[in-house]
Amino acid sequence: MVERSPVLSMICHAILIAGALTVCIPLYFAFVAGSLTVAEVQKVPLPWLPGSQFFDNLQLAWSKGNFSRTFTNSIVVALGITAGKIAVSLLSAFAITYFRFRYRMLAFWLIFVSLMLPIEVRIVPTFEAVANAALPLQWLVDTLHLADLWGWISGHDIAIALEWNMVNTYPGLILPLIASATATFLFRQFFLTVPDELCEAARLDGASPLHFFWSILLPLSVPNMVALAIILFLFGWNQYLWPLLFTTDKDMATAVIALKGLIPRSDSEPAWNIAMSGALLTMLPPALVVLLLQRWFIKGLIDSSK
Amino acid sequence: MAGGFRAPVKARRREQEAGLKRANFGDGPGLPTLLLLPQLLILLFFFFIPSLRALMQSVLLSDPFGTNVQFVWFDNFKMLFASSEYRQSIAVTFWFTVAQNVLTLGSALVLAFATDRIVRGRSIYRTIILLPYAIAPAIAGILWAFLFNPAVGPLAQVLHGFGIAWDPNLNPTDALILVTLAASWKHICYDYIFLVVGLLAVPVSLMEAAAVDGAGPIRRFVSIALPMLGPTIFFLTVMNFIYGFFETFAIIDAVTKGGPAGATNILVYKVFVDGFVNLDLGSSAAQSVLLMSFALICTLLQFRYFDRKVNYGV
Numbered sequence: 354m355v356e357r358s359p360v361l362s363m364i365c366h367a368i369l370i371a372g373a374l375t376v377c378i379p380l381y382f383a384f385v386a387g388s389l390t391v392a393e394v395q396k397v398p399l400p401w402l403p404g405s406q407f408f409d410n411l412q413l414a415w416s417k418g419n420f421s422r423t424f425t426n427s428i429v430v431a432l433g434i435t436a437g438k439i440a441v442s443l444l445s446a447f448a449i450t451y452f453r454f455r456y457r458m459l460a461f462w463l464i465f466v467s468l469m470l471p472i473e474v475r476i477v478p479t480f481e482a483v484a485n486a487a488l489p490l491q492w493l494v495d496t497l498h499l500a501d502l503w504g505w506i507s508g509h510d511i512a513i514a515l516e517w518n519m520v521n522t523y524p525g526l527i528l529p530l531i532a533s534a535t536a537t538f539l540f541r542q543f544f545l546t547v548p549d550e551l552c553e554a555a556r557l558d559g560a561s562p563l564h565f566f567w568s569i570l571l572p573l574s575v576p577n578m579v580a581l582a583i584i585l586f587l588f589g590w591n592q593y594l595w596p597l598l599f600t601t602d603k604d605m606a607t608a609v610i611a612l613k614g615l616i617p618r619s620d621s622e623p624a625w626n627i628a629m630s631g632a633l634l635t636m637l638p639p640a641l642v643v644l645l646l647q648r649w650f651i652k653g654l655i656d657s658s659k
Numbered sequence: 660m661a662g663g664f665r666a667p668v669k670a671r672r673r674e675q676e677a678g679l680k681r682a683n684f685g686d687g688p689g690l691p692t693l694l695l696l697p698q699l700l701i702l703l704f705f706f707f708i709p710s711l712r713a714l715m716q717s718v719l720l721s722d723p724f725g726t727n728v729q730f731v732w733f734d735n736f737k738m739l740f741a742s743s744e745y746r747q748s749i750a751v752t753f754w755f756t757v758a759q760n761v762l763t764l765g766s767a768l769v770l771a772f773a774t775d776r777i778v779r780g781r782s783i784y785r786t787i788i789l790l791p792y793a794i795a796p797a798i799a800g801i802l803w804a805f806l807f808n809p810a811v812g813p814l815a816q817v818l819h820g821f822g823i824a825w826d827p828n829l830n831p832t833d834a835l836i837l838v839t840l841a842a843s844w845k846h847i848c849y850d851y852i853f854l855v856v857g858l859l860a861v862p863v864s865l866m867e868a869a870a871v872d873g874a875g876p877i878r879r880f881v882s883i884a885l886p887m888l889g890p891t892i893f894f895l896t897v898m899n900f901i902y903g904f905f906e907t908f909a910i911i912d913a914v915t916k917g918g919p920a921g922a923t924n925i926l927v928y929k930v931f932v933d934g935f936v937n938l939d940l941g942s943s944a945a946q947s948v949l950l951m952s953f954a955l956i957c958t959l960l961q962f963r964y965f966d967r968k969v970n971y972g973v
Binding site: 356358361362364365366368369370372373375376377378379380382383386394395397398399401440441442444445447448449450451452453454455456457458460461463464467468470471473474475476477478479480481482483528529531532533537541544545547549550551552553556562563565587590591592593594597598609612613616623625628629632635636639640642643644647650651654655 | 677678679680681682683684685688690691692694695697698699701702704705706707708709710712713716766769770772773774776777780784785786787788789790791792793794795796797798799801802803804805806808810811812813816844847849852853856870876901905906908909912913927930931934935940943944947950951954955958961
């Protein structure tokens with residue numbers, strides 16, 4: 354603060370209060386609507402004070418949204434994305450910063466080309482890839498005319514059909530979302546700042562590369578891993594498009610997708626009270642993460658886009 | 660191995676390839692390949708092959724059952740740009756992302772400036788303003804859809820009270836305003852935190868010098884802090900475009916489903932509808948290819964930002 358200016362300070366507080374109110378108003382009305390009965394929520398004007406049905410509505414939303422099942426799915430998917438992406442990225446970042454090998458720059462570029470291409474831009478082909486992960490192999494078989502070749506050699510006509518369907522499975526929900534380079538880039542940047550002396554000392558002591566990775570590099574990376582884990586958990590929990598396409602089976606839906614089923618459409622009963630209770634329930638886990646782990650969350654947010 | 664660090668000058672220079680540690684584990688190709696394998700395999704299956712297939716499909720014409728496939732050169736792209744629906748989608752996406760960008764970055768700048776000026780309550784304000792980051796875009800959309808629902812929404816009722824015939828289910832402009840508000844509400848926190856952190860890095864000595872020269876707080880913000888935040892603002896603009904183009908899919912799908920009359924049918928939503936509802940794979944793939952090119956341009960712009968960041972030390 355360079356100088357004191359009470360008037361400007363007051364204005365700044367007013368601006369921030371307005372900002373905070375803008376954030377809170379939708380949440381407050383979600384809470385109000387979630388505490389009313391179906392009849393009350395349709396009243397014009399809507400009551401601006403909460404009613405008495407809050408916990409009943411929560412219970413109803415929980416059972417209507419199949420949340421005991423879909424919350425489990427969301428947790429598995431979010432943690433799977435978090436753990437998977439961190440593990441895969443640590444290994445590849447270690448490989449491209451600590452080893453000199455022929456195809457190092459090629460590997461580097463193969464990974465970093467994917468840095469900012471979100472899955473949304475290639476949903477149809479990615480869907481096909483997951484609906485049948487054996488497709489590329491099939492493609493290879495077809496282009497090389499392996500079946501005809503075999504028929505020619507052995508005299509028997511055969512058809513080679515490969516299939517590996519991941520729709521409605523956890524790997525199908527998790528793996529495509531791990532396929533990007535953000536985390537690798539973060540760990541690479543961090544490894545480049547680790548003092549060279551540590552590696553030299555480890556080598557003098559006869560430590561193998563994996564030993565160095567496990568006992569020195571990994572413990573040093575813990576703060577980055579925690580910060581990144583928070584961002585990835587939020588990313589995983591809040592996924593929408595992918596689970597929407599991938600969970601034709603209701604029991605494999607995630608919480609956010611189940612919530613979508615609770616929104617009243619024009620032809621159904623306008624049960625906005627249940628929809629809003631469901632919305633509050635679904636946003637609770639990530640909101641708690643942001644509120645309780647705020648310092649780490651901010652670090653993760655800033656780090657992961659550097 | 661041991662003692663091999665004092666390599667001849669020439670060899671040492673070779674060791675300092677871009678992004679390689681000076682102290683590294685040498686040449687053996689086996690272990691690094693093994694370490695890279697998981698990431699490269701995942702990328703191969705879920706990134707490279709799908710992207711290649713999109714490129715291939717974009718020059719093919721096939722019926723919905725995939726029985727009859729024809730190579731058609733760039734006909735899919737020509738048909739896209741000839742269709743008024745696609746041109747409308749481009750216009751909608753453009754206005755949606757630009758409005759969202761201006762609203763998000765503008766509010767974030769004002770809030771960051773205010774946060775930088777105060778001492779008391781800073782962390783409380785910051786906690787509240789950061790909260791929407793935790794909320795899924797789909798949920799943000801649902802919350803705003805309720806607030807502005809023409810039948811039951813409290814804010815829609817306020818608007819009706821003023822005699823405004825608000826109805827996003829029928830009026831295209833209302834629908835676009837609604838999704839823009841929801842998208843910005845969800846994203847202000849992102850720009851905000853980067854600007855707050857960026858402002859902390861502006862040297863106090865510079866501010867004091869300017870104050871001694873008689874520059875007021877707002878003048879200092881505009882003439883000193885803003886230029887120093889330049890790279891950050893550039894970075895955020897690109898990120899806002901990425902967000903507006905791709906991540907707002909959930910808001911559109913949960914709130915308007917692209918309607919009414921295609922008023923909120925942004926490009927990424929159209930890829931989804933054409934690919935999964937209309938089963939027009941060639942057209943959907945061509946749209947994917949165009950979107951990928953856009954994302955690639957954004958990536959290149961971001962790399963430019965990294966350079967500038969290094970050069971100017973902000």
